Amino acid sequence: xxxxxxxxxxxxxxxxxxxxxxxxxxxxxxxxxxxxxxxxxxxxxxxxxxxxxxxxxxxxxxxxxxxxxxxxxxxxxxxxxxxxxxxxxxxxxxxxxxxxxxxxxxxxxxxxxxxxxxxxxxxxxxxxxxxxxxxxxxxxxxxxxxxx
Amino acid sequence: xxxxxxxxxxxxxxxxxxxxxxxxxxxxxxxxxxxxxxxxxxxxxxxxxxxxxxxxxxxxxxxxxxxxxxxxxxxxxxxxxxxxxxxxxxxxxxxxxxxxxxxxxxxxxxxxxxxxxxxxxxxxxxxxxxxxxxxx
Numbered sequence: 537x538x539x540x541x542x543x544x545x546x547x548x549x550x551x552x553x554x555x556x557x558x559x560x561x562x563x564x565x566x567x568x569x570x571x572x573x574x575x576x577x578x579x580x581x582x583x584x585x586x587x588x589x590x591x592x593x594x595x596x597x598x599x600x601x602x603x604x605x606x607x608x609x610x611x612x613x614x615x616x617x618x619x620x621x622x623x624x625x626x627x628x629x630x631x632x633x634x635x636x637x638x639x640x641x642x643x644x645x646x647x648x649x650x651x652x653x654x655x656x657x658x659x660x661x662x663x664x665x666x667x668x669x670x671x672x673x674x675x676x677x678x679x680x681x682x683x684x
Numbered sequence: 685x686x687x688x689x690x691x692x693x694x695x696x697x698x699x700x701x702x703x704x705x706x707x708x709x710x711x712x713x714x715x716x717x718x719x720x721x722x723x724x725x726x727x728x729x730x731x732x733x734x735x736x737x738x739x740x741x742x743x744x745x746x747x748x749x750x751x752x753x754x755x756x757x758x759x760x761x762x763x764x765x766x767x768x769x770x771x772x773x774x775x776x777x778x779x780x781x782x783x784x785x786x787x788x789x790x791x792x793x794x795x796x797x798x799x800x801x802x803x804x805x806x807x808x809x810x811x812x813x814x815x816x817x818x819x820x
Contacts, residue, residue: 553714553715553716554714556714556715557712557713557714560712560746561712564745564746574777575776575777575780575781577777578745578746578775578777578778578780578781579780579781579784581745581746582746582747582748582781582782582785585746585748585750586748586749586785589715589748589750633786643749643785643786643787644749646786647749647784647785647786647787648785650784650785650786651781651784651785
């Protein structure tokens with residue numbers, strides 16, 4: 537997997553549902569600009585919406601860093617959702633389809649993981665959570681962790 | 685800087701077509717707007733005696749688990765208030781994404797466009813007497 541140096545990272549606040557809408561719009565634009573297809577754009581924006589909502593609801597707000605990966609092919613888009621909330625004490629449980637601590641459907645983490653090419657969760661109880669996802673313009677259909 | 689999104693929770697207009705309510709969603713839907721719509725629709729159904737609801741999402745470019753849940757709950761509310769709901773116009777990319785997300789929305793009736801949705805409601809409507817009439 538190529539890992540070109542990041543360029544032109546944008547940081548957006550995630551503190552309200554108007555912010556969620558803004559984050560979705562910005563990521564849609566970035567993905568379209570990088571040449572992502574319509575389905576890929578939709579998957580990435582949907583994953584971003586789930587993760588940004590987690591940042592807002594569970595993390596008490598935070599920010600998202602949007603980084604286009606434009607050196608070399610394929611091009612990619614990396615998104616980091618950062619909060620300083622309570623963290624996740626049981627990652628395995630939190631990643632389970634249907635598990636929820638916030639009254640949602642419990643698809644935020646597990647579902648968004650299926651919608652992106654790479655997914656990394658970094659969390660520490662009491663310190664916060666960072667979820668970083670990356671998708672590439674050429675779909676690599678092989679690895680779909682969690683797909684059933 | 686990008687311009688701010690239109691204010692929080694702007695109401696979505698609900699159009700009455702005979703005994704059916706038509707709601708058209710488009711663009712960026714805030715969480716608050718979606719929740720407000722859910723309440724508005726339930727009140728409209730109860731007040732008007734509508735027997736069908738068509739929710740057109742052809743202008744919506746993303747349905748995440750939140751909006752999916754709002755749609756499912758809206759349909760469930762309507763059912764309890766004796767109205768059927770059809771969600772119409774879902775874009776293919778949205779459908780593909782929803783299924784991969786893990787949200788297959790069982791219990792939600794769908795149709796490809798408004799016309800087919802209205803047809804579905806008309807066909808499903810029992811021609812029984814004693815059906816609730818609008819108004820007066």
